[in-house]
Amino acid sequence: MARPKIALIGSGMIGGTLAHLAALKELGDIVLFDIADGVPQGKALDIAESGPVERIDAAMSGTTDYADIAGADVCIVTAGVARKPGMSRDDLLGINLKVMKSVGEGIAAHAPNAFVICITNPLDAMVWALQKFSGLPAHKVCGMAGVLDSARFRHFLSEEFEVSMRDVTAFVLGGHGDTMVPLTRYSTVGGIPLPDLVDMGWTTQEKLDAIVQRTRDGGAEIVGLLKTGSAYYAPAASAIEMAEAYLKDQKRLLPCAAHVDGAYGLDGFYVGVPTVIGAGGVERVVEINMNKDEKAMFDKSVDAVKGLVAACKEIDGSLA
Ligand SMILES: NC(=O)C1=CN([C@@H]2O[C@H](COP(=O)(O)OP(=O)(O)OC[C@H]3O[C@@H](n4cnc5c(N)ncnc54)[C@H](O)[C@@H]3O)[C@@H](O)[C@H]2O)C=CC1
Numbered sequence: 001m002a003r004p005k006i007a008l009i010g011s012g013m014i015g016g017t018l019a020h021l022a023a024l025k026e027l028g029d030i031v032l033f034d035i036a037d038g039v040p041q042g043k044a045l046d047i048a049e050s051g052p053v054e055r056i057d058a059a060m061s062g063t064t065d066y067a068d069i070a071g072a073d074v075c076i077v078t079a080g081v082a083r084k085p086g087m088s089r090d091d092l093l094g095i096n097l098k099v100m101k102s103v104g105e106g107i108a109a110h111a112p113n114a115f116v117i118c119i120t121n122p123l124d125a126m127v128w129a130l131q132k133f134s135g136l137p138a139h140k141v142c143g144m145a146g147v148l149d150s151a152r153f154r155h156f157l158s159e160e161f162e163v164s165m166r167d168v169t170a171f172v173l174g175g176h177g178d179t180m181v182p183l184t185r186y187s188t189v190g191g192i193p194l195p196d197l198v199d200m201g202w203t204t205q206e207k208l209d210a211i212v213q214r215t216r217d218g219g220a221e222i223v224g225l226l227k228t229g230s231a232y233y234a235p236a237a238s239a240i241e242m243a244e245a246y247l248k249d250q251k252r253l254l255p256c257a258a259h260v261d262g263a264y265g266l267d268g269f270y271v272g273v274p275t276v277i278g279a280g281g282v283e284r285v286v287e288i289n290m291n292k293d294e295k296a297m298f299d300k301s302v303d304a305v306k307g308l309v310a311a312c313k314e315i316d317g318s319l320a
């Protein structure tokens, strides 16, 4: 059986890391695409040359021609610009919206059956626009953010509790911005919900609140340290987890920016929710019970995304 084909649209910091991880995991043959001629080809050749050492059986190529992504099973989109210190993700909207138009058209023309994972920021609005521009079915187009935000939350919690990250679960929902919603009631250490761990005296509410805030600021913390761009190792690992769930029909329950139609009182809208990802793409949106405070935080986050979607419609009339 032929190996799956994975197209990486954007070959910058995340794109290159995605290619390396996908190769190491032997998820399939990889095509790196970018408009910056030489970059996708150079990264593809460099990773291919690591193949004999890493013992990787995967074809690796770089291109500036959308025709070369033909028949891709998965497309992961990082094309666009990243923020620098002093900027918010939302500042990227105007420039990255134009990029989503060309990417959406390229995928529609050459890889219409692909499972598409958008990473480009501001994430929730960009995945919404990418689905519209591409015209692909909504359950085959989703955005990566919740896996990353939950991974950051898990990392900080494992440090606080001094336990293995493997024993920490977390759910961060809502939009991938300052209003994201780390759900402490649904996050656990060894199956014990975080509020119970506070009651047990293992941590304090103040420390937990600080970890929640650090999670919300997780992207900005890395931007402030790097100064030249934003995070790429953890974002790439997170998207690869989603791609693997699709390619191997793992039916993973992962938070992602999915098209929500009916659940959570939403009507055809992209925002971070728990989903099941398998061979059918986003096979299910899982509607969890939220208490009054959680629902208020989630609604606030939805409203922030709605504002960004409205801005997209204003910039590009074809989206209205
Ligand atoms: N969803 C999430 O959780 C996260 C999202 N991001 C976002 O991911 C995006 C990519 O980040 P990086 O890889 O660090 O940026 P980068 O600047 O290293 O790479 C972006 C690449 O896109 C290419 N590009 C620009 N316009 C293009 C077009 N029209 N078609 C094809 N390629 C094009 C550039 O030449 C560049 O190589 C940014 O928007 C960033 O904000 C970053 C981290 C996490």
Ligand SMILES: O=C([O-])CC(=O)C(=O)O
Pocket: 082, 083, 089, 121, 148, 176, 218, 219, 220, 222, 223, 230, 231, 235
């Ligand atoms: O903060 C940024 O600009 C990149 C991003 O979305 C993240 O790392 O969460």
